[in-house]
Amino acid sequence: MEKTSLNHRVDTFTWKEIDELENVYPGHLACQGCGASLAMRLVLKALGSNTVMTVPACCSTLIVGTFPYHSLKVPMFHTAFETAAITAAGIKAGLSVRGYPDTTVLAWGGDGGTFDIGFAALSGAAERNEDIIYVCYDNEAYMNTGIQRSSATPWGAWTTTTPERHPEDKPKKDIVGILAAHRVPYVATATLAYPQDLTRKVKKAKDLKGFRFIHLLAPCPPGWRMESELTILSSRLAVETRIFPLYEVENGKRYTLNYAPKGRPITDYLSTQGRFKHLTPEQIHYIQQCVDENWAEVMEKHRLTHRTTEGIPASGYQ
Amino acid sequence: MSKITGTTKVITGNHAVSYGALLSRVQVISAYPITPQTQIVEELSEFVADGVLPARFINVESEHSAMSACIGASAAGARAFTATSSQGLALMHEMLHWAAGSRLPIVLANVNRAMAPPWNIWTDQTDSLSQRDTGWLQVYCESNQEVLDSVIFSFKISEQVLLPSMLVLDAFVLSHTYEPVEIYPQQRVDEFLPPYDPKFTLRPSEEGTMGGLSAPDTYFEFRYKIQQAMEKAIALLPKEGELFGEILGRRYGLVEEFLLEDADTVLVTSGALTSTAKFAVHRLRQEKKKKVGVLKMRYFRPFPFETVRKILKGRKRVAVLDRNLSFGHGGIWSSEIKSALYPLKDRPPVYGYVLGLGGRDVTPKDILEIISDAEHRDELDMPEIIWKGVKK
Numbered sequence: 233m234e235k236t237s238l239n240h241r242v243d244t245f246t247w248k249e250i251d252e253l254e255n256v257y258p259g260h261l262a263c264q265g266c267g268a269s270l271a272m273r274l275v276l277k278a279l280g281s282n283t284v285m286t287v288p289a290c291c292s293t294l295i296v297g298t299f300p301y302h303s304l305k306v307p308m309f310h311t312a313f314e315t316a317a318i319t320a321a322g323i324k325a326g327l328s329v330r331g332y333p334d335t336t337v338l339a340w341g342g343d344g345g346t347f348d349i350g351f352a353a354l355s356g357a358a359e360r361n362e363d364i365i366y367v368c369y370d371n372e373a374y375m376n377t378g379i380q381r382s383s384a385t386p387w388g389a390w391t392t393t394t395p396e397r398h399p400e401d402k403p404k405k406d407i408v409g410i411l412a413a414h415r416v417p418y419v420a421t422a423t424l425a426y427p428q429d430l431t432r433k434v435k436k437a438k439d440l441k442g443f444r445f446i447h448l449l450a451p452c453p454p455g456w457r458m459e460s461e462l463t464i465l466s467s468r469l470a471v472e473t474r475i476f477p478l479y480e481v482e483n484g485k486r487y488t489l490n491y492a493p494k495g496r497p498i499t500d501y502l503s504t505q506g507r508f509k510h511l512t513p514e515q516i517h518y519i520q521q522c523v524d525e526n527w528a529e530v531m532e533k534h535r536l537t538h539r540t541t542e543g544i545p546a547s548g549y550q
Numbered sequence: 551m552s553k554i555t556g557t558t559k560v561i562t563g564n565h566a567v568s569y570g571a572l573l574s575r576v577q578v579i580s581a582y583p584i585t586p587q588t589q590i591v592e593e594l595s596e597f598v599a600d601g602v603l604p605a606r607f608i609n610v611e612s613e614h615s616a617m618s619a620c621i622g623a624s625a626a627g628a629r630a631f632t633a634t635s636s637q638g639l640a641l642m643h644e645m646l647h648w649a650a651g652s653r654l655p656i657v658l659a660n661v662n663r664a665m666a667p668p669w670n671i672w673t674d675q676t677d678s679l680s681q682r683d684t685g686w687l688q689v690y691c692e693s694n695q696e697v698l699d700s701v702i703f704s705f706k707i708s709e710q711v712l713l714p715s716m717l718v719l720d721a722f723v724l725s726h727t728y729e730p731v732e733i734y735p736q737q738r739v740d741e742f743l744p745p746y747d748p749k750f751t752l753r754p755s756e757e758g759t760m761g762g763l764s765a766p767d768t769y770f771e772f773r774y775k776i777q778q779a780m781e782k783a784i785a786l787l788p789k790e791g792e793l794f795g796e797i798l799g800r801r802y803g804l805v806e807e808f809l810l811e812d813a814d815t816v817l818v819t820s821g822a823l824t825s826t827a828k829f830a831v832h833r834l835r836q837e838k839k840k841k842v843g844v845l846k847m848r849y850f851r852p853f854p855f856e857t858v859r860k861i862l863k864g865r866k867r868v869a870v871l872d873r874n875l876s877f878g879h880g881g882i883w884s885s886e887i888k889s890a891l892y893p894l895k896d897r898p899p900v901y902g903y904v905l906g907l908g909g910r911d912v913t914p915k916d917i918l919e920i921i922s923d924a925e926h927r928d929e930l931d932m933p934e935i936i937w938k939g940v941k942k
Contacts, residue, residue: 281754281755282754282755283754284754286622293762293763294763296759296762298762298763298764299759299762299763299764299765299768300768301762302757302759302762304759305757306755306757307754307757307758307759308758308759308760309622309625309752309759310759310760310761310762311621311622311648312618312644312645314614315614315615315618315621315645318610318615318618318619318622319619319621319622320622321608321619322578322580322618322620322621322623322624322625323622323623323625323626323752324626325578325580325606325608325619325622325623325626325628326578326622326623326624326625326628326630326752327626327627327752327754328606329577329578329605329606329623329628330626330627330628330751332626332754335754352611352612352615353611353612353614353615355611356611356612356615359611360608360609
């Protein structure tokens, strides 16, 4: 695979829609180019200060600081791996009876804690429509323990438990589809290269009641086997190549595709990352087919909601 | 609606738990159904639905989540309560550690039920005793009144020492058996148990982290502090037990002594089995004038070492009744009693009887046979386990 040039044009955008408020202190324990830490900063900017957060076992356990340090300006409760959603629901109940009914409670988990081990608690909280916001920052493997596959690992990817001789052979779990099937008020996808879109979605979620879920693609340079300056580029190419569409689902039924890029070959995305470097042309062709099918499916859901696919912005930056 | 508090009702042990939680004014309840605990939370959901108890009730998808919800709620400063049994308690295990490590004063009622497989729903203490090292206070109840009292009492202790409490009642023998229980006037309970005023909690707009990674240079001290809290509880429990008596009429200690004054032979018991032992001992004293008594253990954690030593020192023999089993070791209470007595120079022999597992009935006749066996045993004939009633 040929590496994607870094010299492609980046659309210009202003930061005026991104809040100046900082709820994350400068200085934390993340790796260089960590997508999760930037994601946390953007999400906490958008949620504001009246927020209480809970984090299960994941990279963020360390990113938010080790005793006696901490990197956040909001109160934070560390919880066990599989319990982010329910701990958040408990915190919400506790805050409500203590006289803080308007505080936003954020569960912040990685893909392992969300797609895999935390799935029962996640489904339970979604089904009961607990009044919390759950953000899954998805770096597509168990990165904190050293890059083991999760059910969020994409087909064809190398991880330390799916070696190149036998790379991941199952498709990524459709977490958005599963959450949407719970008929929760709000489910959305977002990623770092589109901070305005991300901010708008977090704020929209904040203004709603009930269970809200944001699936946030957060590239991981060490885990994706790429240079640390490629975080934003890979995030951007995930959207531009349509492997990670930016869309929203309201009440489990109303699909809105937020951005319809004209599309790029999937190799543009795959070639930024060493975890895909072993792929054969046939395998890449298969991934392209899957991406195209999935894109058509999301487009169709948008059409069913809006009766047209006209008018979807062609640029991710408005 | 009939009068709810300030009255005596004939209720099951399970409902005694529910009334205890009601009187404790719990604020968040989260639970999952499991036989034989289910009635506890059924009754509580009625209280909440009727507005008798202004609490949040979270009907979760597992016991693991029930404990996690209580942890979240308690971390946010609410008085949190749950109930479970057997497999449910085992599923909570990880979060039991989490609750204690987070220093959260959650109260849990566990209905003692044998662990599967094979499936069994009857009484057996192995479920709760296997949670020994989780940092929870554990109190074992003999009657439905003690069950209700222990809910209120547990909140009072836990909120002072910042550790969670588990009160334990026997499956069916207490959980489904009706007994008269005094349901105190709310005002008097409020006098004993003031509202929870948490010192360390998640307050919106205040920075702070609970549970962040602690390296070898600090972790040890967190554990030391939990042990200190347990020791504080040992000192606090008798005082609060006295106060409970003053305000609510029933005094509680770390243990209960029954006909021990002149007793040569002491039966050590816990839970509902105690009543059977008391009955047998009483009859033996009346009919055979034997100097036998019962030491009822209430608290398993913190373990009342000093009290046990003081009471058992100089006795001729001690027989411990264990409705539980640590495989590869023996009865759990008996090993605790033996370790408590070890520092004594003239320690009595301790005979450990394992009996009644999986709810097999233990009758006064069994107790009389145990006493007779102990009396005829060579002083040093102390096998790790003396089986009672097993079909070998």
